[in-house]
Amino acid sequence: MLTFQKYLRHVLCAIQETTAYRASYFINIVSQFVSYIAIFFLWRAVYTGNSVIGGMDWNDMQGYLLISLFTSALISGSSEFRVSRSIWTGNIAVELVRPVDYQKANFSITVGNGIAEGVLVAAIGILFALLIGFAVPPASPAAWLCFLLAVAFSFITKFLIVYIFGLFTFWTTGGMGLSWLRRGLTDFFSGAIIPLSFFPGWLKAAADVLPFRGIVSVPATIFIGRLPPSQILATFAVEAAWIAALWWLARLIWHFAMRKVTIHGG
Amino acid sequence: MNVIETKGLCKSFRSPLKKPGVLGAVRHLFRPEHREIVAVTEVDLAIAAGESVAYVGPNGAGKSTTIKMLTGILLPTGGEVRVNGLHPYHQRMRNSKNIGVVFGQRTQLWWDIPVIESFTLLRDIYEVPEKTYAENLAYFTGMLGLAELLHQSARRLSLGQRMRCDLAVALMHNPAIVFLDEPTIGLDVAVKERIREFLKTVNRERGVTIMLTSHDLGDIEDVCRRLIIIDAGRIIYDGSIQGLLDRYVKQRSIRIIASARIDQPSAARAMPAGVEIVHADEREMTVEFDRFRYTAKDVLEIIMTAAEVVDFQLEEPDIERVVKNVYEGRLELEQGA
Numbered sequence A: 001m002l003t004f005q006k007y008l009r010h011v012l013c014a015i016q017e018t019t020a021y022r023a024s025y026f027i028n029i030v031s032q033f034v035s036y037i038a039i040f041f042l043w044r045a046v047y048t049g050n051s052v053i054g055g056m057d058w059n060d061m062q063g064y065l066l067i068s069l070f071t072s073a074l075i076s077g078s079s080e081f082r083v084s085r086s087i088w089t090g091n092i093a094v095e096l097v098r099p100v101d102y103q104k105a106n107f108s109i110t111v112g113n114g115i116a117e118g119v120l121v122a123a124i125g126i127l128f129a130l131l132i133g134f135a136v137p138p139a140s141p142a143a144w145l146c147f148l149l150a151v152a153f154s155f156i157t158k159f160l161i162v163y164i165f166g167l168f169t170f171w172t173t174g175g176m177g178l179s180w181l182r183r184g185l186t187d188f189f190s191g192a193i194i195p196l197s198f199f200p201g202w203l204k205a206a207a208d209v210l211p212f213r214g215i216v217s218v219p220a221t222i223f224i225g226r227l228p229p230s231q232i233l234a235t236f237a238v239e240a241a242w243i244a245a246l247w248w249l250a251r252l253i254w255h256f257a258m259r260k261v262t263i264h265g266g
Numbered sequence B: 001m002n003v004i005e006t007k008g009l010c011k012s013f014r015s016p017l018k019k020p021g022v023l024g025a026v027r028h029l030f031r032p033e034h035r036e037i038v039a040v041t042e043v044d045l046a047i048a049a050g051e052s053v054a055y056v057g058p059n060g061a062g063k064s065t066t067i068k069m070l071t072g073i074l075l076p077t078g079g080e081v082r083v084n085g086l087h088p089y090h091q092r093m094r095n096s097k098n099i100g101v102v103f104g105q106r107t108q109l110w111w112d113i114p115v116i117e118s119f120t121l122l123r124d125i126y127e128v129p130e131k132t133y134a135e136n137l138a139y140f141t142g143m144l145g146l147a148e149l150l151h152q153s154a155r156r157l158s159l160g161q162r163m164r165c166d167l168a169v170a171l172m173h174n175p176a177i178v179f180l181d182e183p184t185i186g187l188d189v190a191v192k193e194r195i196r197e198f199l200k201t202v203n204r205e206r207g208v209t210i211m212l213t214s215h216d217l218g219d220i221e222d223v224c225r226r227l228i229i230i231d232a233g234r235i236i237y238d239g240s241i242q243g244l245l246d247r248y249v250k251q252r253s254i255r256i257i258a259s260a261r262i263d264q265p266s267a268a269r270a271m272p273a274g275v276e277i278v279h280a281d282e283r284e285m286t287v288e289f290d291r292f293r294y295t296a297k298d299v300l301e302i303i304m305t306a307a308e309v310v311d312f313q314l315e316e317p318d319i320e321r322v323v324k325n326v327y328e329g330r331l332e333l334e335q336g337a
Ligand SMILES: Nc1ncnc2c1ncn2[C@@H]1O[C@H](COP(=O)(O)OP(=O)(O)OP(=O)(O)O)[C@@H](O)[C@H]1O
Pocket: A262, A263, A264, A265, A266, B013, B014, B015, B037, B038, B039, B057, B058, B059, B060, B061, B062, B063, B064, B065, B066
């Protein structure tokens, strides 16, 4: 119980931290919308003259993009660099002299940041959807439940991938290149830029076995009702397996990183 | 019982060896070369509960590296280490409950939330009972003057204010040992004074074992009874501060002012072996003497046979000078022992 309390407190502090600077909090969210709107119009141009591409009509695409925005907003900015910054500055030292599990603490903080930003992004997203006259939410409570579960899986998967890449800072000197690589891989294979159903067969097959698709493609296709209900359970099973694997992979990397590498600064 | 014990503790780092320039960087990419940096070697420590120990040495001597090994964030490359009977690295979580740590250059506080929220976070992390927390918070708030700081975010605090909060954080869970790596770095005299007073009090009243590193010898003389000097990764002195002075400082000196011109040649003749004039002026003179052979009174009486003394000043050996000499290698401690 007490163990739970300490991680819950991390979540609460992270919510406070995210909202501490109201200006930057809003700017961060607005900037995500601006890039979203650009992508939105790009796709609209693609859809003029084509009613269905890759099995999706324009209405599907709008729903897909909305969920793509929402899931990428959940882990952004501060969460992206927390681990690498703390390793790079050596500040990780103060986090390690306390009785906390570094991985769980980082997860809790990311959850806090995600809640603080996610709530607002969801609110603006709904407003935007109403404004452009788009509103095709999941039809049944069961579909909603699946969607929310998929968002939870999306969040955990993305956290673990970001975290693992962050740990590589122990071996490299700059976090930037790694972060770009991470972002490229995630954006591409999650379907954040182009839905996976647009991919050629062999590439789609690859994307289907990788963990990235859980981040955008799965929740977005569930949301627009394009993931056949018969496949949902199997999809979740694969995602859960990936999460377990990544969780232990992160632990393994941590184990070696701490042993081999050192804490910067005196 | 020893709360800190090490035997033959070693730590060396593998550091990339890069030739200068772009060419060197490229070469390193393909054929990386490394060099071994020995930060700490063969360090034996035995520190009992309730002691207050200063861990001193010049820049790069290995102080922070030792502290990092004792707090469980670095794995030693050799030797044994036990803190409260635990291995700090392999039993990091359990060990960290028994220790408090202050790194002078870093903070445990979250930048953007009020200090009191960071305190609450640490309360939950260390699972401090509500009653203990309330008592400690009241105690530290009083002693360190935190009342006006608790509701500000850490970002807005000055260095000294932040350090006072960090000290409270380090002791909030009643640790048996507190490690402080340069806790007074960059602080003004008043804040230093307050922190020293605080550390002495928790050491005395609560029996907290203190191990601190500092370049401020005032901290050391004031707070600590035991001094450990490390140089180039090796312990070169371990004992009381008075012991260091007794062993390595033979000389005391007296400076006098006379009412009339001093006749230097006859003054010099008056001095017996072991008493020496090191500085002389028209009406002023400084005399150094072996403090194991003569008392100040003996020497003053000798001087008065040669000069009309109106005023005098006795200079005590001070730790600052001794430690400086040690750093500069002028005192051979191992031979001296
Ligand atoms: N991460 C590291 N990689 C390589 N060498 C290191 C590392 N950390 C410390 N060292 C080296 O180990 C030696 C001891 O460093 P340490 O930080 O323990 O010194 P210190 O006694 O704390 O000095 P200061 O008084 O300057 O804080 C130094 O030569 C330093 O360059």
